[in-house]
Amino acid sequence: MLPIYLAALETDQERHKLAELYEANKAVLLRYALTVADSREMAEDAVHNAFLSVIKHKEALLALSNEDFRIRAIVIVKNKCVDLLRKENVYADSALDEIEYGLDSGETAIDDRMTIHEEYDAVKRNINSLDEISKQVLEMKYILNMSYKEIGTELGMTPKHVGTRIERAKAKVRKLIAQEGKKRGKSKIK
Amino acid sequence: MGKAKLNDAVFDAIFAQAVIDNFMDELDSLPPDEVLAQKYVYSASHEERMKRLFKKEEFKEYFKAATTYLKKIAAAIVIIAAVLFGGMMTVPQVRAMTVQTVIQWFDQFTKFAPQGSGSNEWKPAYVPEGYSEIDKVISEELSFIVFQDNNGNQFSFNYLPVDGSVSVNNEGVDYSRITDGSIMYHIFAAKDALQNSNVVWEQDGIRFVLEGTLPKNELLKIAKSVEK
Secondary structure, rough: HHHHHHHHHHHHHHHHHHHHHHHHHHHHHHHHHOOOOOOHHHHHHHHHHHHHHHHHHHHHOOOOOOHHEEEEEHHHHHHHHHHHHHOOOOOOOOHHHOOOOOOOOOOOHHOOOOOOOHHHHHHHHHHHHOOOOHHHHHHHHOOOOOOOHHHHEEEEEOHHHHHHHHHHHHHHHHHHHHHHHHHHHHHHHH | HHHHHHHHHHHHHHHHHHHHHHHHHHHHHOOOHHHHHOOOOOOHHHHHHHHHHHHHHHHHHHHHHHHHHHHHHHHHHHHHHHHHHHHHHOOHHHHHHHHOEEEEEEEOOEOOOOOOOOOOOOOOOOOOOOOOEEEOOOOOOOOEEEEEEEOOEEEEHHHHHHOOEEEOOOOOOEEEEEOOOOOOEEEEOOOOOOOOOOOEEEEEOEEEEEOOOOOOHHHHHHHHHHEO
């Protein structure tokens, strides 16, 4: 009988950790889910689906520190919200892929006008203007250090599409910053 | 590197850092967990769903771990038994005894001792409506398939293709058995609706365990549909 109890002890710690991680992070996960989902019900579904994903990859995820797990779980929950929204066809009319983000005449490339610090502040300011799918791709790329292939698998895209999303997101932010600069230029002239 | 490329490289670096800092700034600006817990509260149905999810996962992991340990013991016992009885196997009565399946009630677990061996991929032909396969492991030592419906309810189909042993929890269950043709199905129906029930049987030298919170009749229907 001893091996059975040993097995129980070994899995006990692992078993409880999953529930503990849920209890420790559920409020913050719901908070983030509600920023993306279009209903409370959808937000709760996203959290549930996120933990199904956690269970699937639990060997890697349970080994993370509490802080790293929280960061990873937030990104996963937001992914699940995007999944659910896509199923409802919310992003069907997204025109991101069709818009070219070049500079209009009169707009100056940001590099010639700004210091690095000003450029950094401008980028941070405009990142939240991006659509949810693009933000998810960026977070998975730069925060979780996932490859294009891994991101594509999670979000149902080809690696090439992931790369395009990232480049277009950068282009959009650059354009928004250039437009800010154009407005500032006009107000200075006045 | 030309100025344009340098500018692009600088922008790319700034962009990457801005994405990270934007995320971390938002995370750091959140109120303490205790405050968040007051404001962001789940519905009772969601909490119940999560509780079931963790319970099922716990039982699945416990079963896998217990099976691994018991297989090691069973292997040791088989080796010892083979050494002790090797010379006696020519006696018909001893041969019959050693191939007979024995069911023993332990304090907490019912154990099925080895009967035969055989290895092939098996699955249930009948799966309740709404359920689909979400996980599958096929190996020589232990195989299982996990099914789930849209509400997160799961049941798992497990089998050992060799001379291992399995144990099921017989506390808090009602035991019964049904014979269908040459197969005897041992049913451990949980008294608590949130606890898994089990159906255990042997077929063609393979040992099967079906577990889930489905009604026992539904589990039995799935069990009877199992085929190679």
